[in-house]
Amino acid sequence: MKTASGVFYFLFLAHFITSAQSYKQDQAQLKDTNVLSYGFPEDQGLNAAYINRKVDSIMTRGIQERAFPGAQLLVAKNSTIIYHKAFGFHTYDSIEPVSKKDLYDLASVTKIAGPLPVLMQLHDQGKFNLDEKFSRYWKPWRRKKDKKDLTVREVLAHQAGLKPYIVFVKEVMKHNKYKKRFVRSKKNSKYSIQVYDSLFLNRHFYNKMKRMINRSEVSSEKKYKYSGLSFLLYPEIIEHITGERYEKYVTDRIYHPLGACNLIFNPNGKYPDSLIVPTEIDTVFRKHLVKKWVHDENAALMGGVSGNAGLFGTANDLARLMQMYLNMGTYGGKRYISEATMREFTRVQFSANDNKRGLGFDKPLLDNHELDITKASPAPEASMNSFGHGGFTGTYVWADPDNGLLFIFLSNRVYPDRSHRNLYSLNIRPSLQQVFYLAHKD
Template sequence: MKLHINLFFILLSGSLGFAQDHSKELVYNTPNSQGLDSAYIYHKVDSIMTRGIQERAFPGAQLLVAKNNAIIYHEAFGYHTYDSLQAVSKKDLYDLASVTKIAGPLPVLMQLHDQGKLDLDQNFSYYWKPWRHRKDKKDLTVREVLAHQAGLEPYIVFASKLIRKNGKLKRRFVRHHYSHIFSVKIYDSLYLHNRFYRKMKRIINRSNVSDEKKYKYSGLSFLLYPEIIKNITGVDYEDYVTDSIYRPMGANTLMFNPTGKYPDSLIVPTEIDNIFRNKTVHGWVHDENAGLMGGVSGNAGLFGTALDLAKLIYMYQNMGVYGNKRYISEGTMKEFTKAQYAENDNKRALGFDKPLLNNSELSISQASPAPEVSPNSFGHGGFTGTYVWADPDNNLLFIFLSNRVYPNRSHRALYNLNIRPSLQQVFYRADEHE
């Protein structure tokens, strides 16, 4: 049982008086320092994580939890893969999958809203011109699109356009060597035709829209935000979010395409892909659509460590402030993190996920996330098994990182065992065991 705590950080934080520090910056401390039962937390988390690994919910995982401004739990479990050769480290970099949506384009969109450059009730087609000529899309608002209320198709498998019936890649789209025409690197020795993204956009622009306006999760618009952000700011999306968000808060491991920027040994592999890469996806984005955009997208593609991701989510929890810097106005944070169409049975905020509308009344097997979270809490999950949640009412931050899709995406024990809500629940109940 891993009943150990990082004493270095505990002693450091205690000696500097961090336990009483009310600045908007994360520091390490113990669960007991925040009135929670350390022994109970470590026992329960160990039990849940051990079962998850034994039942192949994931080969390894990492959990970081902060209460108030103190990181009270940060531990790694298991291995990178089921061969048990490399143990998970707290410095490991994970493919964040759809957590990218709230960690990549969303903070930029919120800043643009603060600057008066993005109007939530303006037609999305005002910012994405091709939709101005699409009868079913021209009147959709930014608010409807961000809240998944617009009726857009959930997902389009663009990789299917690359593959012949015999499973081989079409040479008109993919080559094994770089050239000025095939310059979009999509994996080791795989280069995509420069104009394929145009094809993706055409398909999105022509995609169906439901006549019925109700909650329907769609990631399609997040494939467009990088270009929209560049159109509005004049700066490449990756550079903008790095320079305006990640670098100022010291979240330097939040990055796209980490191969060559971060030690390969500390990048957790995701899936053994049999769609078009036909090898283990390691250091490249798992999501195929993001991969076809060269790994830099708004729907997926971001990698990060638990600690640096926690800085960003903690900024959200503090309504736009981290350290001594305000990144997003409090008004914008409150608007983006509230349910937009609850009267229409849509729990979603703007980009952010929210608890089920009757979440507090549900059992742990039915709730999403844990039943104890506040209605004002928010977060997002990722297909690879990642999950982040911020609860400003309880000052509780939850970060779970795993590669549950290893060796393939058919592994669903993470969901069937209710791993993430069960872990989250531990920290809401820990004060009952003092």
């Protein structure tokens, strides 16, 4: 019996040691893959009391002064989520409190969360060349004298002189009423693009949008001019290159592998209504409260699936995507984008022309570290290697690889209408971001 007990004890001890070694290896692997996990600010050398006091003060003022009715804020440091809270309510009636599971309309954050990761992957595969003419991928421009020689790099860096925006909704409205040849209240084979409840668009209208983009003027002066027009074209370009629908491709290749399953287009019917935050009471186009449908009219006219807007998400899901960017293309032991491509897309492209932009990504103002918080974008303490993007609805994501800092702010500042601009005048987002740079423990 003693011998048997000794053998059993030896086997148990060996199993315990092996299990412990395996656990340590698993933990080391987890750390190496830079997967987001939750932790405390103190673990990252930050003062939690300072953070809570400052953030609560900024958020309270923002809500009181109607910069936004509510918001989500998530901040990670060195792959550790050190702050993740929800504030306020869906609307100013204070009925539905914001939760961490609430889905926000990401607006122009879609640009770097939708088409851009796919374009970077295609660049890695040699299928999308930055210094090729854009007209190689968008054939109608080959016949346009002012567009045929524009390069992909110029277009992505907003250096091409393209028109900033076209208000396509004017084409489907007349005297504040819908033109019957474009919009109907019931769906059929011709009016098949749903843009809102009981609002269906002529399926050929997208062709009209493309013609207007192709005919739009290009400035002869090549300087920084933000333009969202090319992002309306990237879904079709991606489909031509990959042979797959843009929405399916980005979902299957990016969102689902990352575990960011709530990054979705057209959330109506895909996500609980009570957890979708409304945007604007639209008095012009939809003529109702916009909820579950994309706020941006141009994206709406494309059926809600576009490259300029249309994506919805939570702070938690966006964090996975942005952490992958922060890791220079990897997450959870899987490489999505090469490090060389990440560095190329996130660097300033035309600084000699006073253009701060990367490729698709926004960057700090060229003299940002010298500016006061009221003029800086992002916080002046952010490194010049940092990058991100903002959205018209009141969203903002930013990654700072030099400081290992990830910042995600989601709000619906356009509620009840887009005239509400206190989010900007009160410097809410850079002030919140600055808190986490100044929160070092003494």
